[in-house]
Amino acid sequence: SMEKLFLCFLFLLSMSQQKKTVQAFYGLDSSLSQMDVDPTAQKDSFLSLSPSQKKMLGQSGPFDTQSKIKSLLSLEATIPVTVKLVGFSNEDRSDMDSQFAHYIDVVNRERKVQVVGGDLHDLVLQTRVSVNVEIMERKLSDTIFDAIAKELDKPSSLASHNLKAVDYIVVDDIVRGLVSKQVGSNSYEIYLLNLRKQPKSYAYSYNSRESSPAFSKCLGSIWMGKDRYAWIDLAAGPVEYGPAQSGEGLLPRGDAHPLATLHSNKQGQKAFIADLASLVWSASQMLLCPPLRVPVHFETDLEVHFIHIQGSEHELDLKGLDWNLIENTFLEESKNGLLLHRQHLKFHRHIFKMSTCSICVAAISRSVRSYTSRFHFENYTLIVSDYLDSKQLHWALRHSKHDLLTKAGITHTSAARVIPVYVFDLDQDRHLLLDRYHQAMAFRDMVIAVRTRSSQGVSDYTCNGRHVVSQSRHLERPIVGSLLQTLWGVSPTHVRWSTQHNSSIVDYTWSVGQTPFGPFSDLSSLSFVQKDAAPRNILFTTLNISVSSAIDALQSLKVHGGERKLLGPKRYVEFMQRWNVFHFKLEKAMSAISHFEFDNALYFIKSSDHDLLKIHRLVYEAASEMQAKLVCFQDPPFPWMSISVAIIFVIGLLYLWIKREKLFSSKRKRF
Numbered sequence: 001s002m003e004k005l006f007l008c009f010l011f012l013l014s015m016s017q018q019k020k021t022v023q024a025f026y027g028l029d030s031s032l033s034q035m036d037v038d039p040t041a042q043k044d045s046f047l048s049l050s051p052s053q054k055k056m057l058g059q060s061g062p063f064d065t066q067s068k069i070k071s072l073l074s075l076e077a078t079i080p081v082t083v084k085l086v087g088f089s090n091e092d093r094s095d096m097d098s099q100f101a102h103y104i105d106v107v108n109r110e111r112k113v114q115v116v117g118g119d120l121h122d123l124v125l126q127t128r129v130s131v132n133v134e135i136m137e138r139k140l141s142d143t144i145f146d147a148i149a150k151e152l153d154k155p156s157s158l159a160s161h162n163l164k165a166v167d168y169i170v171v172d173d174i175v176r177g178l179v180s181k182q183v184g185s186n187s188y189e190i191y192l193l194n195l196r197k198q199p200k201s202y203a204y205s206y207n208s209r210e211s212s213p214a215f216s217k218c219l220g221s222i223w224m225g226k227d228r229y230a231w232i233d234l235a236a237g238p239v240e241y242g243p244a245q246s247g248e249g250l251l252p253r254g255d256a257h258p259l260a261t262l263h264s265n266k267q268g269q270k271a272f273i274a275d276l277a278s279l280v281w282s283a284s285q286m287l288l289c290p291p292l293r294v295p296v297h298f299e300t301d302l303e304v305h306f307i308h309i310q311g312s313e314h315e316l317d318l319k320g321l322d323w324n325l326i327e328n329t330f331l332e333e334s335k336n337g338l339l340l341h342r343q344h345l346k347f348h349r350h351i352f353k354m355s356t357c358s359i360c361v362a363a364i365s366r367s368v369r370s371y372t373s374r375f376h377f378e379n380y381t382l383i384v385s386d387y388l389d390s391k392q393l394h395w396a397l398r399h400s401k402h403d404l405l406t407k408a409g410i411t412h413t414s415a416a417r418v419i420p421v422y423v424f425d426l427d428q429d430r431h432l433l434l435d436r437y438h439q440a441m442a443f444r445d446m447v448i449a450v451r452t453r454s455s456q457g458v459s460d461y462t463c464n465g466r467h468v469v470s471q472s473r474h475l476e477r478p479i480v481g482s483l484l485q486t487l488w489g490v491s492p493t494h495v496r497w498s499t500q501h502n503s504s505i506v507d508y509t510w511s512v513g514q515t516p517f518g519p520f521s522d523l524s525s526l527s528f529v530q531k532d533a534a535p536r537n538i539l540f541t542t543l544n545i546s547v548s549s550a551i552d553a554l555q556s557l558k559v560h561g562g563e564r565k566l567l568g569p570k571r572y573v574e575f576m577q578r579w580n581v582f583h584f585k586l587e588k589a590m591s592a593i594s595h596f597e598f599d600n601a602l603y604f605i606k607s608s609d610h611d612l613l614k615i616h617r618l619v620y621e622a623a624s625e626m627q628a629k630l631v632c633f634q635d636p637p638f639p640w641m642s643i644s645v646a647i648i649f650v651i652g653l654l655y656l657w658i659k660r661e662k663l664f665s666s667k668r669k670r671f
Contacts, residue, residue: 028584041606046581057580058573065558072547075586076126078594079289080187083133083280087141087194097133103277104131113540114291114497116504121497123544129284144174145195152200165205168223179229186595188288191231203236206513207522218463218520220512224527241463241520242508286510287529291497295541296489301416302345307408311354311427320474323349329480333526340535341599350408363396387436394443419486421447431457440478442485449475461519468519477524481516488534492517535598542605546612553619566622575618582611
């Protein structure tokens, strides 16, 4: 009974300590959240804590260094996704909820933030997709169905292999109206439209231009809005787009892709839900939380310099190179969350003749390469074509960067990050691209774009049975996509990193509609995918640096014998105070990212730098005060006792051996 009373006493004591700890941490929000007073986190918010809060912070927390490292590695951002099912029966709701959650949880374990380009392809941070399923009213399905049917009745010349084009606005106006009515929604919304079959097969067009042999129009069945929503029409199509002959990322008509198998009536309910879950998971990887193209750091001032290098001596032709369109694309979205708090983006324009730039002529000449392609006309024919090696061109421009910027009149005196955009407007008739496929390419320190007098070219991509004709004089959209990669590390909507393959994977499923990436879209406007990825990439990179630095400090503590042994009582209390505040701010930052409060997340990350610096200083001071001691042990005493016993034992054996005849004489001698 005494043991039971003692155990009860320990339990109540631990509960009281836990209650005190919770009460101590309860006031940290108001004390440490000082964004209104100090938006750039210049002041150390730890100094504003009360003595009682500091006392409790110094007493709480684990003593084990390894547990602290594990707590840093377990930091996780939640990606909330609400799947809106349109055209589904209410009877299937229970099955949809449980099975959707099951399929997503299977692939949703310990997913690190990934980086496509860089030395390390995984950050120390994790993301987790949280899916909620809602079934919409039948009335919404009927409204969308009637709007599409009305559009299909209109005469149109836009047809592609029995697919009639329907303007995406017809459906998007209805869906966007629903989204606008929802106030304070902190979730991505994916509308899956399971509509009734129309008398004509259809797909969606994303611009008003007529399709012709000289202008290909790629139809699709998806749309990503400017707000945080996307819709997928499961009844549209089936569509097909991707590489024409060989390569990755093809969206086929057969049963190899969820968007194609959804048109099959042979699959059962479980297979149908599995395909829907696969579609949602693909959207979460490529759209909702895409990988980083490259790690990007927070910069207050960003400057983009358009350097137009004109090859022709005649009048300047700016058709297809509308600088105002490019600038307005970014400046308008910078007011809607593209830029973080106190970030500024400026554009400048420069122009000079190719004939006055010997560096430019040499760089282009050294970068020209040739390749052969096989085309089938009457017979198979080999055609030799030229292209520009982007790596060689980048190397030449990087080594002559100072001379080129000086020639353009750019004086880099401020602390801003300067990104030059070199646009080579060559006076040539041949079709010339970067690395055979690209009109513009992004690098960490610049963007390179090229065009010639050739206005069109047949690409190696196909869409719904027709080759995609590229408009090689139009550079606005490729430059927008390249700037997104260079300035904010935004990945193209068709590229992700695969840990299983240890390489990048190409998937063109989401490369139609509102995206500035890929060969199948004609729009340069930004959707929520790019607007959210830009600030989130900066936050993930900054958080990764802070967490990695904190892990290095903890590893140093571990090497020097642990926290208590190295720091001592006084420093240990201050260390625990700083550690708890630092970890609290990181959790607040991850929570803010999950709720799309990117400016708040930036504040907590910047504020945590004060605590991280103090932690490093405490570890450094404690380690510098350590003194090496050489302790000399005395030689052990000579083992007289054991040696004496051994000698006596050996002498006894020798005596028995010598006297063996006398002691063990044969009894036969007696007879």
